[in-house]
Amino acid sequence: MRKMVIFEGTIAAALILAVLVLFLAPLTPRMLLYPLVRQAAQAKINYETRQMEAYETPHFIIKYSPVDAATVPMVAQAAEAAYAPVTGTLGYAPAGKTLVVIYRDRSELNKNFGWSGSQSAMGVYWGGVIEVLSPNAWFRAGPDEYKRTGPMVHEYTHLVFDHVSRGNYPRWFTEGLAQYLEYRVNGYEWRTADNSLGGRLYTQAELDDRFDDLPSQALAYRESLAAVRYIAAVHGDAKLRQVIAALAAGRTMRQAVAGPLGMDYGQYEQEWMNWAKTNMQ
Numbered sequence: 455m456r457k458m459v460i461f462e463g464t465i466a467a468a469l470i471l472a473v474l475v476l477f478l479a480p481l482t483p484r485m486l487l488y489p490l491v492r493q494a495a496q497a498k499i500n501y502e503t504r505q506m507e508a509y510e511t512p513h514f515i516i517k518y519s520p521v522d523a524a525t526v527p528m529v530a531q532a533a534e535a536a537y538a539p540v541t542g543t544l545g546y547a548p549a550g551k552t553l554v555v556i557y558r559d560r561s562e563l564n565k566n567f568g569w570s571g572s573q574s575a576m577g578v579y580w581g582g583v584i585e586v587l588s589p590n591a592w593f594r595a596g597p598d599e600y601k602r603t604g605p606m607v608h609e610y611t612h613l614v615f616d617h618v619s620r621g622n623y624p625r626w627f628t629e630g631l632a633q634y635l636e637y638r639v640n641g642y643e644w645r646t647a648d649n650s651l652g653g654r655l656y657t658q659a660e661l662d663d664r665f666d667d668l669p670s671q672a673l674a675y676r677e678s679l680a681a682v683r684y685i686a687a688v689h690g691d692a693k694l695r696q697v698i699a700a701l702a703a704g705r706t707m708r709q710a711v712a713g714p715l716g717m718d719y720g721q722y723e724q725e726w727m728n729w730a731k732t733n734m735q
């Protein structure tokens with residue numbers, strides 16, 4: 455009986471705490487749970503790759519198959535080179551070492567994500583882990599070129615931003631941010647014959663609602679870079695950090711833009727598109 459009372463008391467206390475958390479914290483319940491879900495995914499990938507070799511650097515643990523041993527120093531160097539600029543720009547460094555898994559070929563990488571063979575990414579960020587395609591499978595140049603054009607700055611930006619924002623962001627924003635860091639750190643831009651910003655563009659609503667389903671991914675990605683780069687170029691890096699901080703505080707993308715930039719979402723869409731037409735050709 456007494457036990458029962460204590461038990462009920464504990465449940466009541468837990469309920470009150472849960473209610474307080476939900477109503478007082480500005481973060482959504484999804485954001486509160488997000489780091490736990492990411493940690494679970496990370497633990498799962500770590501377990502699934504337990505047979506692989508591991509190589510540690512100051513900030514990363516790189517897992518690989520023996521056949522890729524020769525590429526490990528190059529991947530390690532690129533990862534460490536990405537560390538300072540990405541954590542410095544985003545003002546956050548994840549605790550512990552980041553897991554990087556090198557997959558031998560595209561089918562291995564894709565199998566892990568259940569993707570079709572047409573997915574041609576050379577790197578993927580998912581569940582707190584960076585997975586890269588072995589440089590053996592696609593890369594012919596040396597370490598400096600891998601640092602510059604390889605996937606590490608891009609994927610590590612996704613990872614650090616995912617920590618900062620607890621998953622509270624639209625797809626286009628994290629892709630724009632990752633490309634913005636590649637541009638800033640390495641001067642690298644993904645340009646193709648059909649992703650010029652001079653023609654008809656996807657609307658902001660299209661980027662918001664179905665980024666991954668837009669027929670020209672090259673154009674969707676280029677636009678997402680423009681939308682992020684506009685903020686830094688016209689309003690300054692401090693404003694970009696404020697937008698990120700607003701997302702981290704649980705604001706919607708609309709609110710995160712409106713506050714720091716002092717403009718509504720429709721105006722933002724007009725502004726970055728106009729800016730891009732003259733500054734990113």
Ligand SMILES: [Zn+2]
Nearest residue numbers: 608612629632
């Ligand atoms: Zn990306």
